[in-house]
Amino acid sequence: MVNILKNKKFVASAVTVAAVVTAVSPASAAEMKFTDVSDRYKEAVQFLFDLGIVAGETETSYGTEHTVKRQDAAVMIAKALGYDPADTYEDSGFTDVPKSAKWAVDALKQDGFIDGKTATRFGANDILTRNETAKILAEAGNFEIDDTIKETKFTDVNERFAKYVDALVDNGITFGKTSTKFGANxxxxxxxxxxxxxxxALKMMDGVYSLSVMHLNDTHARLDSAAKQVTAVKEYRAENPDSLLLHAGDTFSGTLYFNEFQGEADLAVMNLMDFDAMTFGNHEFDLGASTEGHKALQEFVAAAEFPFVSANVDFSTDPLFTGLFQTKIGTTPEDSNIYTGIVKEVNGEKVGIFGLTTKETEDISSPSLVSFDEDYLEEAQTMVDEFEAMGVDKVIALTHIGFDDNPAIDNDQVLAEEVEGIDIIVGGHSHTELAEPVVYDGDDTPTVIVQAGQYGENxxxxxxxxxxxxxxxxxxxELIEIKDQVADTKAVEVLAPYKAKVEEISKTPIDATAVEALTTPRAGEDLTAPSVRKNETALGNIITDGMLAKAKEYDENVVMAxxxxxxxxxxxxxxxxxxGEVITVLPFGNTLATMDVTGAELKSAFELSVGQLPRENGGFLHVAGAKVEYDSSKAAGSRVVNISLENANGTFTPISDTTTYTIATNAFTAKGGDGYTMFEKAYTEGRVTDLGLSDWENLRDQLESIxxxxxxxxxxxxxxNAAN
Structure with a gap:
């Protein structure tokens, strides 16, 4: 199993090391300011000094012949591996380590690179031996260690350290003091x-290839911050000129920009950002059932100044995509084409990129003539094998299957576990904000999974x-928050006509009138006052009615919202x-989800909903399709008296604790927002389906139906409770 290093500073340092390695020369060594460093050590000391890994004992003395304490070695090695003294690490439990070295000892112990003399004694002031150095460097250097090695050619190396000394010798790090003596102690x-x-450092950088990737997903026509996104991309690209820019799907649906321009506005900015590839999200197929079918998607693809990748989506039976859909890997990919995968040459190396889209699209969108392969894992393995046959050993899966979605259908974690040979998964669909990469390292080819959240926020x-x-x-x-960047002037110019139209439309009346104001009162400190966060409201009823009606279009078994x-x-x-008023009511861009929960879980949820009364609670639940009776005079946790589902004839039937019901809610609540851990459990168990339908659009449709x-x-x- 490979021990993958995930320290951000280490990666940055390693890239620097690779550059410094090529720059080291006799001229740089001649600049040595320490007068006690012989020619044997000059290059090494200068190299580490330039990287800030070592310092001199004085301004002119390095202390070349002075021995190294274990605590000082820990600091040197921790710096070399990029650990940050300001970060927090697991407490090593050693009581003899001074504060100045504790961060380094804790960091190296946490990742298994060092041991103590005992459980509580590190031996901080003990002199570091050559045996101990071999163990630390063999593990920290990520060298292959043969556990079967029990002895070496050196007669003074015991069985405990033999495999580590052997690894260093094999990699040319040390050669021993004589042909038979290592100088173990x-x-x-x-x-x-x-x-x-x-x-x-030189050995670790031997043959090393560095790849940088920028990624977005589930942007959903959120273009108000797009000009700042362009700035962020340009700033990152200035420091990493060979980096890739990938989109993991779902640019369609979500705001007035899409309703009015059906992807045209998004593409105007995307072309400006110079994407390398995009895969399709389920929402790219939302218009398939319209009279024009996927015409908007076809126009989106045709006008894109980048290629698309999709290994498990078949466009061949939709004539709109004739000439755009290629069934082979694109070795010289052209813009405005759909490939199963593509090969990009980046920094002198070939990188394979293929795409996957969730099969759930068939149920939660309108793919129409477009079809989806049954086994996404099989398609992924086929792509990896094809890349391997082409001599491409660096593979990116650009996916829209969700980080932790229903594993019975598809998700990135299952993909990483089941398909060997995928190096990076750039994901979307679940709107997951992974602050740091998640690494699956259960085999000899680790897979790194990333996802940027939603709406172009990062x-x-x-x-x-x-x-x-x-x-x-x-x-x-890391995720770069799109917030404080200065908007790119060209992007502002490109978006200006679209923005003007959207602002005009936001003032346009929908086909509904409020006979009287629809209120969402807040109680503040007045515990007797009504509030949308503790009382039934007309607007809450209308919202949930719309959710229930829309969810039933996708699943007739939905009984409550x-x-x-x-x-x-x-x-x-x-x-x-x-x-504009409708969007202001529901401004967070939530999507509609269905969820399978038991009657007992529903009761637990409503206990949480009414548990803070008479105080307000942001998690207070409005409901459609049911009646909830509770007694606010009872203790929190035992207030729900009855939950009954509404029948078609207007009568009500109490729910059963042991029966499973399909309900509708927003994705925020379905994932456990506002403390609904019972819903979070359902989500992690794959009992939630995000239909991806915009909440404000559902509300608009419901208002117009009234x-x-x-x-x-x-x-x-x-x-x-009569008193209330």
Whole structure:
């Protein structure tokens, strides 16, 4: 099993090392300011000094012949591996380590690179031996260690250290003091330590290839911050000029930009950003059932100044895509084409990229004539094998299957576990914000998984180092928040006409009128006042009615819908209702999800909903399709009296604890937002399906179906305590 290094600073340092290695020359060694460093050690000391890994004992003395304490060695090695003194590491439990070295000892112990003399004693002031140095460098250097080695050619190396000394000798890090003596228990000098570290760095960089990736997913036509995204991309690219830019799907649906321009506005910015590839999300197929079919998607592809990758989606039976859909890997990929996968040459190396889209698309979107292969794992393995046959050993899966979605259908974690040979998974669909890369290292070819969240709120970045065999041995990444960047002027100019139209449309009335104001009161400190966060409201009922109606279109078994009061952010004034007002009510861009839960889980959820009364609770649940009776005079946790489902004839039937019901809610609540751990459990167990339908659009449709809307409530949430 490969021990993949995930320290961000290490990866950055390693890339620097690779550059410094090529720059080291006799001229740079001649600049040595330490007068006690002999020619044997000059290059190593200068190299480590330039990287800030070592310092002199004085301004002019390095202390070459002085011995190294174990605590000092820990600091040197931790710095070489890029550990940050400001980070927090697991407490090693050693009581003899001074504060100045504790971070380094803790970091190296946490990752298994060092041991103590005992459980509580590190031996901080003990002199570091050559045996101990061999063990630390063999493990920290990620060298292959043969556990079967019990002895070496050196007669003074015991069985405990034999495999480590053997690994260092095999990699040219050390050669022993004589042909038969390693000097196993001799003290290591500062000069020798520098020499060992320098050789280890050179060996680790031998044949190393560095790849940088920027990534976005589930942007859903959120273009208000797109000009700042362009700036973030340009800034990252300025420092990493050979980095890839990938999109993991779902640019379609979600805002007025899409409703009006059907991807045209998004593409205008994407072309400006110079993407390398995109895969399809389920929402790219939302218009398939329209009279024009996938015409908007076809136009999106045709106008794209980048290629698309999709190994498990078959466009061949839709004539709109004739000439755009290629069934082979594109070795010289052209813009505006769909390939199963493509090969890009990056920094002198070939990188394979293939795409996957969730098979759930057939149920939660409108693919129409477009079809999806049954086994995404089989398609992925086929792609890896094809790349391998082409001599491509660095493979990226650009996926829209979700990080932790229903494993019975598809998700990235299952993909990483089941298909060997995928180095990087750039994912989407689940809107997961992975602050750091997740690494699956259960086999000899680790897989790094990243996802940037949603709505273009972050630009994902990833740096990966491959060894000479094309295997990932180090990875680090972060999400760059799109917030404080200065908007790119060209992007602002490109978006201006689209933005003007959207602002105009937001003022346009929908086909509904509020006969009276639809209120969303807040109680504040007045515990007797009504609030959308603790009382039934007309707007809450309308929202959940719309959720229930829309969910039933996809699954007739849905019996109830719930909406958290904290997600209802504004009321609607009396008079004609505008698009802008609807969006203001539900501004978070939540999507509609269905969820299978037991009656017992529902009761537990409503206990949480009413548990803080008479105080407000952002998680207070509004409901459609059911009546919930509770007693606010009872202790929290035992207030729910009855939950009954509404029948077609207007009667109600109590739910059963042991029966499983399909309900609708927003994705935030379905993932456990507002403390709904029972829903989070359902989500992690694959009992949630995100339909991806915009909440404000559902509300608009429901308001239009009513026409003339009033502020009446219907007794869906009833406090049976007479005093209230």
């Amino acid at each position: 001799d003290a290591v000098t500062r000069g020798e330590a520098a020499l060992f570290l320098h050789r280890t 630009l994902g970045t990833l740096d990966v180092l491959f060894n000479g065999d094309g295997i990932v041995f180090a990875a680090a990444g 719930i909406q958290n009061g904290g997600g209802i952010r504004a009321g609607i004034d009396a008079g004609p209702i505008t698009v 026409g003339e809307v009033n502020n009446d409530t219907e007794g869906r949430l009833v406090d049976v």
